[in-house]
Amino acid sequence: MTNFTYHNPVRLVFGKGMIAQLRELIPAGVKVLLTYGGGSIKRNGVYEQVRQALAGHEVVEFGGIEPNPRYETCLKAAALAKAEGAGFLLAVGGGSVLDGTKFIAVAARYGAGDPWEIMEGRKPVTEALPLGAVLTLPATGSEMNTYAVISRDSTGEKLAFGSPHCYPQFSILDPETTLSLPLRQVENGIADTFAHVMEQYLCAIGRAPLTERLAEAVLKTLVEEAPKVKARPDDYEVRASLMWCATVALNGLLGCGVAAEDWATHMIGHELTALYGIDHGRTLAVIMPAVHRYQLARKQPRLAQYAKRVWHIVSGDEAERAAQAVAKTEAFFRSVGVPTRLSEYGLDAEEAGRRVAERLAKRGVTLGEYGDLGPEAVRAIIALAQ
Ligand code: NZQ
Ligand code: ZN
Numbered sequence: 001m002t003n004f005t006y007h008n009p010v011r012l013v014f015g016k017g018m019i020a021q022l023r024e025l026i027p028a029g030v031k032v033l034l035t036y037g038g039g040s041i042k043r044n045g046v047y048e049q050v051r052q053a054l055a056g057h058e059v060v061e062f063g064g065i066e067p068n069p070r071y072e073t074c075l076k077a078a079a080l081a082k083a084e085g086a087g088f089l090l091a092v093g094g095g096s097v098l099d100g101t102k103f104i105a106v107a108a109r110y111g112a113g114d115p116w117e118i119m120e121g122r123k124p125v126t127e128a129l130p131l132g133a134v135l136t137l138p139a140t141g142s143e144m145n146t147y148a149v150i151s152r153d154s155t156g157e158k159l160a161f162g163s164p165h166c167y168p169q170f171s172i173l174d175p176e177t178t179l180s181l182p183l184r185q186v187e188n189g190i191a192d193t194f195a196h197v198m199e200q201y202l203c204a205i206g207r208a209p210l211t212e213r214l215a216e217a218v219l220k221t222l223v224e225e226a227p228k229v230k231a232r233p234d235d236y237e238v239r240a241s242l243m244w245c246a247t248v249a250l251n252g253l254l255g256c257g258v259a260a261e262d263w264a265t266h267m268i269g270h271e272l273t274a275l276y277g278i279d280h281g282r283t284l285a286v287i288m289p290a291v292h293r294y295q296l297a298r299k300q301p302r303l304a305q306y307a308k309r310v311w312h313i314v315s316g317d318e319a320e321r322a323a324q325a326v327a328k329t330e331a332f333f334r335s336v337g338v339p340t341r342l343s344e345y346g347l348d349a350e351e352a353g354r355r356v357a358e359r360l361a362k363r364g365v366t367l368g369e370y371g372d373l374g375p376e377a378v379r380a381i382i383a384l385a386q
Contacts (some may be wrong), residue, residue, distance in 0.1 A: 001162065001206070001207065001208045001209075001211075001257035002096025002206060002208075002257055002258065002259045004255075004257055006252060006253070006256050006299075008167070008253075009026070009166050009167050009343070010143070010144045010167050010169070010170065010171055010251070010379070011144065011169065011171075012144060012170070012171055012173065012247065012344060013025070013170060013171070013172045013173070014172075014173045014174075014240075014243075014244070015173075015175070015240075015366050016175070016176050016236070017174065018055050018172050018173070018174050019046070019049040019050060019053055019057070019134055019172055019174055019177075019270040020219075021053070021054075021172065022050065022053035022054060022090075022132075022134070023053045023055075023056065025129075025132060025170045025172075026054070026088060026090065026132065027087075027088060027142055028056075029083060030057075030086075030087030030088045030222075031057075031058045031059070031060065031085055031086050031087055031088070032054060032057050032058065032059045032086065032087075032088050032090050033059075033060050033061070033062060033077070033080065033081045033086035033088070033089050033090070033104075034054070034059050034060070034061045034062070034066060034090045034092060035061075035062050035063075035077060035089060035090065035091050035093075035097055035100065035101045035104065036061070036062075036063045036065065036091075036092045036093050036097055037063070037065050037066070037067070037090070037096060038063075038064065038066070038067075039063065040053075040093070040136065040180065041092050041093060041136065041162050041301070043180065044136075044177065044179075044180035046092060046134065046136055046177050046221065047092070047199065047342055050090070050092055053092075055062040055337050060080065060084045060086060062076075062080055062081075062104075065077070065093070065096060065097045065101070066096065067094075067096045067279075068096060068149075068151045068158065068280070069096045069097070069099055069100030069103070069148075069149075069150055069151065070150075070151055070152070070153060071103070071116060071119075071150050071151065071152040071183055072153055072154075072243075073100065073205065073308075074100050074104050074107060074109060074150065075115075076109075076214045077101075077104045078103075078104045078107035078115075079099070079109040081104060081108040081109050081129065081132060086129065087106070087129070088107075088129065088130050088131065088132070088281055089104060089105050089128070089129050089130070089131040090131070090132050090133070090134070091100050091131060091132070091133045091168075092134040092136070093135075093136055093137070093277065094135070094136055094137030094139065094140070094185070094216060094279075095136075095139055095140030095141075095321055096140045098133050098135065098140070098142040098143060098148075098168070099140070099142055099147070099148035099149050099150065100148070101131055101133070101148070102128070102131065102142070102146075102147075102148035102166040102286055103115070103118075103148050103150050103161075104117075104129075104168045104209055104316055105129040105130070105131050105166065105251060105253045106118060106125050106127040106128045106163070106165070106166065106312070107126075108128075108129050109127045109128055109129055114150065116192075118161050118163075118169060119150055119152075119157075119159040119160075120162050121161070122374045123154065123165065124163070125161070125163035125165050125166070126165075128163070128165040128166055130169055131168050131169065131172040132168050132169050132170045132171065132172075133168045133170070133172070133219060134171075134172045134174075134177070134180075135171055135172070135173050135177075135243075136177040136178060137178065137181060137185055137189060138173075138178060138189050138190040138242050138243040138245070138246035138247070139185075139188060139189035139193060139246055139280075139281060140192060140246070140250065140280075140306055141193075141196060141227060141246055141247055141249055142249035142250075143168060143171035143189060143247060144167075144168070144171060144247050144250075145162070145167070145250055145251055146163055146164055146165075146166045147160055147161070147162040147166075148160065148162070148166060149153060149270065149280075151273075151274060153243050154211070154353075156274055156275070157269045158271070158273055158274035159220050159270075160270070160284075161260075169222060172245075173243050175236055175239040175240040175242075175245065176236065176239075176241045178242075178243060179233070179234060179236075181235075183230075183337070184200060184337075185280070186229055186242075186361075187234075187281070187313045187336050187338050187340075187359070188247060188279050188280065188281030188282060188338070189241065189242065189281060190222060190226050190229075190281075190336050190338075191281035191282065191284055191285045191336060191338045192246070192280060192284060193218070193242070193246040193331055194220060194222050194247045194249075194251040194264070194329075194333075195221065195281075195284040195288055196246075196250040196254075196266055197215050197218045197219055197249045197254060197318070198219075198262075198265075198288060199252065199261055199262045199263050199265060200215065200254045200258055200262075201215035201216070201219075201258075201300065201302070201306070202262060202299060202302055202303065202306060203259075203260050203261060203262050203302060203369040204225045204260070204298060204299050204300065204301045204302040204303075204371055205259040205260040205370075206258065206259025206260065207235070208256065208257035208258050208259075210256075210257075211253075211254060211256050211257050211258055212305070214253065214254060215219075215254050216249075216306070216309045216310055218245050218249055218254070219306075219310045221241060221245050222242075222245055222335040223310065223332060225238050225241045225245070226332075226335065226336050227335070230337070239362065241343060244274060248327065253348040256385070257286075260369035260370070261365070261369060262291070262368055262369045263368075264287075264291050264367035264368045264373055264381070265284050265287045265288040265291050266284065267360065267365065267367050268287045268291075268356055268360075268367070268378060268381065268382065269283030269284045269286075269287050270274040271355075271356040271359050271360065272285070272286070272352065273289070273370055274359075275352070275355055275356070276345065276347060276352070278312070278345060281338065282338055282339065284343075285330075285336075285338040285339065285340050286303075286339065286340055286342055286385045287335035287381065288329065288333075288384070289326055289327075289379045289384075289385075290332075290382065290384035290385040291328040291368075291381055292325075292326045293326055293330065293384050294377065294380055294381045294384055295368065296319075296322055296323065296326070298370075299322070300318055300319060300322045301318070302327065303321070303322035303325045304322050307321040307322065307324055307325035307328070308321070310325075311324075311325060311328045313325060313328070314351040322372065323348050340383070340385075341352075341359075341385060341386065342352075342385045342386055343386055348386075349382050349383045349385060349386035350379075350383065352382055352384035353378065353379035353380075353381075353383055354379065356382060357375035357376075357378040357379045357382075358375070360375065360378060362373045362375070363374075
């Protein structure tokens with residue numbers, strides 16, 4: 001195992017009826033900026049619950065944070081936070097609202113200069129407004145991590161940043177809020193959660209036996225629960241299980257003692273979203289099996305472990321078991337209802353590969369657990385996703 005420090009300060013408040021706890025969780029006497037997306041919270045009753053719980057607080061609102069939150073929109077919200085003297089941000093929605101609000105928190109406290117410098121990694125985050133969250137879509141893990149992914153219209157970029165200043169002080173997760181999700185978002189959330197675990201787990205460098213078992217537990221739970229949510233969409237217990245999986249998948253726990261993480265799938269996926277508008281979770285289902293096929297030899301021992309422990313594959317030699325495991329991953333995504341091939345989006349892999357490789361090369365980015373996948377590898381991976 002490698003050395004690690006694990007510190008996650010997010011107070012997680014989980015379960016039915018827990019939104020009422022906002023009353024105590026938000027510090028008294030501060031003006032709250034309530035941020036939300038395109039209006040789902042007004043249709044499913046979450047907004048009402050939040051406003052009731054905030055009855056004793058002074059609140060201003062900013063709605064309209066888009067899926068794949070836009071920098072331009074976040075800047076408007078930051079200006080509002082400054083003008084209103086907001087002392088606390090409350091994000092109510094999915095990963096996009098939470099991510100947007102993290103960036104708003106930083107931008108509202110940013111001195112001279114353009115806060116996009118943070119996204120480009122040219123400036124560190126030194127402060128942010130405090131924030132809390134009411135999560136309505138299990139997928140990103142944003143509720144319990146430091147990361148945010150922001151898109152910029154003028155340049156067509158989609159970039160990620162992370163800072164300990166962006167941990168929510170608390171996140172409320174009421175699985176009942178997820179009952180109103182369109183099926184497509186449920187599918188996206190399962191694919192994203194599965195991919196987050198795999199990015200940290202599926203690298204054959206070093207050993208972290210307990211962390212590996214924890215990762216496998218999340219994968220197995222997803223495999224068991226995914227068909228249930230489709231068969232019984234109103235089942236609270238299944239929704240609760242999926243929500244907890246998504247949080248554990250990307251709250252730092254599954255990186256403890258792990259020598260190297262992959263994230264090639266996510267880096268390529270973000271480019272596909274930026275270029276073609278494909279939902280985040282859906283890009284991952286296309287690219288992850290291709291990354292694993294491209295890296296089959298290097299990842300073989302861990303793929304064989306995954307084959308045995310998650311899919312109970314024991315026949316064949318190690319190479320065969322590894323290949324079967326990749327096929328299982330792809331079949332799982334398909335069983336969830338998420339396409340796994342670029343052609344299903346009407347895209348040509350050669351063209352997409354060239355564009356994605358160019359964009360990553362321009363930023364000097366190389367990918368994978370060895371950090372050695374350059375433009376040629378990116379094109380080859382995307383070709384495998386045709
Ligand atoms: O905008 P509203 O009206 O709220 O509707 C949203 C949106 O249209 C809707 N929705 C959310 N909760 C709902 C609901 N509809 C009905 N009932 C509910 N309970 O769902 C749509 C998608 O929401 P969005 O927040 O965009 O989805 P998700 O949570 O999947 O977030 C995706 C974003 O997170 C980033 C992605 O790149 C993408 O920008 N990621 C963030 C990460 C992080 N912070 O750690 C890691 C991830 O890998 C990912 O990159
Ligand atoms: Zn993701």
